[in-house]
Amino acid sequence: MSRLYLVLSLVLQQATAGAQSPVARIVVTPSKPVVSTGDTLRLTAQAVDASGQPVPNARVRFNAQGARFEGTVDSLGLVTAGATGTIPVAVVALVPGSRPVVQRIDVQMVPGPAARIELSHATVRLALGQRFRLGSRVLSSGNDERPEDRVSWRSSSPRVARIDSDGMVTAASAGRTTLAASVGAVVATATVEVAPTAVTALELSPSRQEARQGDLVRFKAVARDARGRSIEGLTTAWSFAPGEGMIEQDGSFVGYAPGEYVVTATQGTRVAQAVVRLVDRDVRRPMQVVGRLPRSRFTTEEVWVHPDGKHAYLGSGGGGDVMYALNIADPAKPVVTDSIVANTRRVNDVMTTPDGKYLVFTREGASDRKNGIVIASLEDPAHPKVISEFTEGVTSGVHSAFIFRQEKYGTHIYLTNDGTGALHVIDINDPYHPKEVAQWKTPKSFGDVGRTLHDIDVQDGLLYGSWWNDGLVVLDIGNGVKGGSPSDPKFVSQYKYDLNALYKDVEQTGGAGFIRGTHTAWRHKNYVFIADEVFPAGGVKGAKDAAAGRAYGRLQVLDVTDIEKPRSIAYYEPEYGGVHNVWVAGDTLYMGAYNAGFRAFDISGELLGDLRAQGREIGHVNTADMDGRVQNTAMTWGVVVKNGLAYVNDMYNGLWIVRIEPKPAVVP
Numbered sequence: 001m002s003r004l005y006l007v008l009s010l011v012l013q014q015a016t017a018g019a020q021s022p023v024a025r026i027v028v029t030p031s032k033p034v035v036s037t038g039d040t041l042r043l044t045a046q047a048v049d050a051s052g053q054p055v056p057n058a059r060v061r062f063n064a065q066g067a068r069f070e071g072t073v074d075s076l077g078l079v080t081a082g083a084t085g086t087i088p089v090a091v092v093a094l095v096p097g098s099r100p101v102v103q104r105i106d107v108q109m110v111p112g113p114a115a116r117i118e119l120s121h122a123t124v125r126l127a128l129g130q131r132f133r134l135g136s137r138v139l140s141s142g143n144d145e146r147p148e149d150r151v152s153w154r155s156s157s158p159r160v161a162r163i164d165s166d167g168m169v170t171a172a173s174a175g176r177t178t179l180a181a182s183v184g185a186v187v188a189t190a191t192v193e194v195a196p197t198a199v200t201a202l203e204l205s206p207s208r209q210e211a212r213q214g215d216l217v218r219f220k221a222v223a224r225d226a227r228g229r230s231i232e233g234l235t236t237a238w239s240f241a242p243g244e245g246m247i248e249q250d251g252s253f254v255g256y257a258p259g260e261y262v263v264t265a266t267q268g269t270r271v272a273q274a275v276v277r278l279v280d281r282d283v284r285r286p287m288q289v290v291g292r293l294p295r296s297r298f299t300t301e302e303v304w305v306h307p308d309g310k311h312a313y314l315g316s317g318g319g320g321d322v323m324y325a326l327n328i329a330d331p332a333k334p335v336v337t338d339s340i341v342a343n344t345r346r347v348n349d350v351m352t353t354p355d356g357k358y359l360v361f362t363r364e365g366a367s368d369r370k371n372g373i374v375i376a377s378l379e380d381p382a383h384p385k386v387i388s389e390f391t392e393g394v395t396s397g398v399h400s401a402f403i404f405r406q407e408k409y410g411t412h413i414y415l416t417n418d419g420t421g422a423l424h425v426i427d428i429n430d431p432y433h434p435k436e437v438a439q440w441k442t443p444k445s446f447g448d449v450g451r452t453l454h455d456i457d458v459q460d461g462l463l464y465g466s467w468w469n470d471g472l473v474v475l476d477i478g479n480g481v482k483g484g485s486p487s488d489p490k491f492v493s494q495y496k497y498d499l500n501a502l503y504k505d506v507e508q509t510g511g512a513g514f515i516r517g518t519h520t521a522w523r524h525k526n527y528v529f530i531a532d533e534v535f536p537a538g539g540v541k542g543a544k545d546a547a548a549g550r551a552y553g554r555l556q557v558l559d560v561t562d563i564e565k566p567r568s569i570a571y572y573e574p575e576y577g578g579v580h581n582v583w584v585a586g587d588t589l590y591m592g593a594y595n596a597g598f599r600a601f602d603i604s605g606e607l608l609g610d611l612r613a614q615g616r617e618i619g620h621v622n623t624a625d626m627d628g629r630v631q632n633t634a635m636t637w638g639v640v641v642k643n644g645l646a647y648v649n650d651m652y653n654g655l656w657i658v659r660i661e662p663k664p665a666v667v668p
Contacts, residue, residue: 021098023058024050026091028105035081036112037142038445043077047093047101055095063090066513066537069452069468071109081109082450083469084144084500086512088537106512111144117151117181117188120249124192125233126161126171127199127223127268132237134167134190136181143496151181161192171268197231199223204265204272212281213258214614216606219251221265221272237266246609256613281615283602286661290645293326293334294627295654302349303649305642307356311337311381312640312647314655315347315361323347323361325384331645331657337382342374343367349400352378353411358431359384360413364397371397373415375431390426390434393417403428404458406478412437412486414456414463414477421451423465425477425486437487442470454533455520462563463489464528468517471496472530474563481563495530495558495566503534506552510536519553524584527607528558528566531579531591546633551578551594557607570607572616574599581638583646588618588660590646592638597622598648600660621648621658628653 028045035041047058064073070085079087086106093101120135138149153163157177162170169179174196181188201224209217219238223231238247240263245255247263253276255261261276298320305312310329316322325338345365352359359378363371372391376384396419405411410429417424422441428434444451452468461479464472474492476484484490499516500507506514519533532553539549557570572579577596582589587604600618601611624634630652640647648656 018097018099021093021095021101022049022055023047023093023095023098023101026060026093026101026103028091028103031105032108033079033105034108034110035079037081037084037109037140037144037450038112039081040446041079041081041107043073043079043089043091043105043107045077045091045093047095055093057095059094061092061094063092064088064513065090065104066511067109069515069517070450071107072449073107079107079109080446080449082444082446082448083109084111084498085109085469086507088511088513111146112140112142114138114146114149114183114186115141117183117186119181119188119190121190121235124169124190124235126169126192126194127231127234127270128171128174128194130171130234130237130266130268132169132171132235134163134169134179134181136167136188138183138186143494145498145501146183147498147501149183151183154180154182155192156180160194195231195234197225199231199234199268199270200226201228202265202267202270202272204263204274206274208275208277210277210279213255213278214281214602214605214611214616215254215278216608217253217276219253219263219265219274221251221267223267223270234267239264239266244610244613248608252606252608254608254614256610257615281602283616283618285618285663287619287621288659288661289621289656290659291328291331291334291655291657292625292627293336293655294625296627296629298322299629299651300649300654301347301637301651303638303640303647303655304350304352304359305640305647306352306378306381307354308381309643312655313350313352313359313361313384314649315350317346317348317651319345320347321345323350323384325382326655327382328647328657334655334657338384340374340376340384340386342386343370344374349398351401351403353403353428353431354405356381358387358428360401360403360428362398362401362415364399364418369395371395371418373398373401373413373426373434375428375434377431388432388434390436392436393439394419394424396420399453400455402456402458404477406461406486409478409486412477414458416453416456420448421453421467422448423453423456423463423475423489425489427486438489440475440489442467442473452517454517457521457523459523462492462523464521464523466518466521466530468519469499470494471518472521472528472558472566474560474566493564493566495568497556497568499532502532502554503552506534506536510538510549513537516552519579520581522582522584523560524589524603526559526561527603528560529555529582529584529589530558531555531582533580534578545630546595550576551580551596553578553580553594555579555582555591555611557611570609570611572601572611574612577634580636583639583641585641590639590641592636592648592650594635594637595633596620596636597624597634598636598639598646598656598658600646619660621656623648623650623653623656625653 301315344363476482482490534552
């Protein structure tokens with residue numbers, strides 16, 4: 001039971017029992033509180049009567065009503081800001097024998113001072129007369145973006161290249177100059193070279209291209225002088241029309257809808273164009289529900305399929321205390337073969353060792369606060385037997401766990417810690433005696449405030465941690481890129497982004513203090529798919545059941561060709577519902593999309609831009625029927641793919657087994 005619930009319960013009890021309070025209002029100082037991340041702020045309050053005089057014997061207390069992952073507020077009004085966002089605070093005035101008076105105030109947690117500026121280009125080579133825009137981002141020391149800052153620009157040699165207040169560069173004469181962007185004392189520079197030779201001809205290749213919507217087409221511009229010689233290294237300005245799509249500064253183009261597009265390249269005063277004709281992507285396929293296992297006693301959490309493909313395991317939540325073992329040898333008739341009952345109230349994550357001999361499930365919500373993980377033997381996969389547990393240092397709860405084996409180091413479990421937001425590494429080379437070998441966590445100014453590790457993916461000795469407010473963090477735990485190991489994880493890189501700006505519509509609709517953060521990650525080829533979990537702070541007023549609320553969220557595609565510099569290049573956001581857990585097999589990404597049900601996407605080729613607009617959705621199943629715990633409502637958690645079947649777990653109604661059917665044959 002939360003502290004907020006207890007406080008509000010007390011308030012409601014007093015409200016029904018007491019007389020009218022002499023308190024007319026509560027004066028809070030500061031009246032519009034703002035605090036920088038990594039800092040604290042003291043709120044003070046005074047209860048006054050209708051004439052503005054202090055009320056004797058009035059006690060004032062503070063209580064946060066949201067943003068629990070971002071910051072804290074103690075009962076005496078000390079705000080600790082661990083991340084950007086807004087904390088709604090209930091300020092309660094209590095006078096003995098009278099009803100409480102409650103006011104609300106919002107505390108803004110903003111980025112710290114500007115610490116560095118990122119420029120879109122470190123070097124630019126332009127032709128005479130060319131105009132080109134330099135982009136900039138201002139960041140705090142905590143890597144939070146400061147969008148309100150305005151960069152001042154100057155050129156060390158305006159006769160070579162001028163730059164205006166918007167970052168637009170004009171190449172005036174041959175030579176080199178340094179462009180400086182500044183915010184206060186923070187400065188970043190870029191070098192501009194203006195070529196001495198005028199561009200007299202510009203060629204664009206390919207000059208025409210036919211492809212499918214969503215296919216990436218790479219263009220190359222070649223500039224030539226009056227003698228026909230190529231001028232190397234010029235920066236090109238790109239554009240396209242008509243229609244919707246995206247073009248990068250390296251000439252990578254993607255069009256979202258079938259039709260004809262004209263791509264334009266500009267260098268100096270010369271322009272070249274090419275035509276792209278796009279046809280329908282044609283990836284839609286029928287879906288078939290092969291099997292179904294409804295669950296109605298508790299909510300359904302994680303699903304995991306045993307390596308033998310004949311058995312599976314299903315977690316429960318909402319006070320379930322149970323993990324089910326299933327026989328799925330006949331996927332049309334999945335049956336429960338056994339269960340493990342544990343004091344947990346929520347089995348949020350389940351996974352087996354790669355050889356299928358052992359299973360691990362998480363505990364989150366035990367009545368005795370003895371959470372952590374449980375390890376079971378799978379000598380008989382249909383009847384798992386508990387052999388050990390690990391709780392030391394993680395009794396506050398484990399949300400997710402990932403098992404990974406390396407030939408050099410053996411088998412380890414990588415755990416999240418609900419209490420501290422730290423990563424814990426557990427050696428299970430002897431699964432009967434698990435032992436911790438390492439911890440790692442993102443830096444914070446005040447203890448653990450603002451830090452949450454939500455999920456973990458490990459591939460090829462690299463760990464991809466979804467650190468909520470801190471975005472994606474990549475660690476070397478045996479890959480070799482930074483010399484890390486399971487017992488000594490080493491930082492590789494981080495991708496952090498502005499969650500408040502990305503989900504401003506959610507805050508405007510449901511109020512401040514909403515839930516949003518980097519929830520999960522999956523490495524595939526040179527991409528990492530990251531999904532955000534987003535829920536509004538409040539539902540639709542006057543509504544109930546499915547009408548009362550919904551999930552939101554976006555899936556981003558990060559290019560990690562340079563693992564030390566992840567960059568976002570594509571995204572998917574459902575028209576309704578959210579994004580939760582994903583699975584990638586071959587050229588297909590499978591997703592549990594909460595209210596949006598189960599979805600599958602084509603991720604073949606190179607990815608860029610808005611994936612939903614490109615017609616990449618293969619199929620969709622609305623995982624809602626009348627047999628579940630919550631009737632006729634989808635809340636799809638995730639999916640595991642095995643032997644061509646998608647095992648889809650829905651929180652509200654259990655397990656669905658789905659097959660994507662092949663494209664119907666065309667009969668001549």
